Amino acid sequence: MRAVHKRYLREFWPAMAAYVVLLLGSVWLLRHLESTPLRVLATLVPVIPIVFVLRAMFRVIRDQDELERRIDLESIVAAGAVVGLGFFTYGLLLSANVLPQPRAETVAIWVLPALFFCFGVAKCLVGRYYRGR
């Protein structure tokens, strides 16, 4: 594994671990807190490690070699298109009242995980294309 990817993992895993710990703490706190400012704080604290995850991703994309960067670029474009189109289609179906109405926060929370998931799948496919032959 190249140094740039080792550094990425060194930055990614602690940030993800912090996210999980803070998320569990946040869920527990929200059951006990009643003050609105404290509830806002408890809710937003888990976002901080996600910022560090994104920072790690930006740094690895910036420091990779040119083909790796191209693979990531093509993958994020594909993921953005799939997720954008998917949520747009879902929104149209919801507005036509042909699907059960979800809670707004449920839809909003799933945008980023859906983007990450699609990015991962797209990266496997794009990477396979460049490895092929």
Add this chain to the structure above:
Amino acid sequence: MNNRVRELRTERSWSQADLAERLDVSRQTVNAIETGKYDPSLPLAFKVAKLFELTIESIFLPEE
């Protein structure tokens, strides 16, 4: 674009990993260049040419 990277590398008995290390790129990038899946940028092409002590146009050849 066609290229002679694989030929030049094997002449020197280098593995793809050896060449990748010398060029400071991934082995995947070397493989993609050799198989013609990816055309390197001008700076990387210059790096390849310098490493093999040849000109760019003697390594990278336009497709007929």
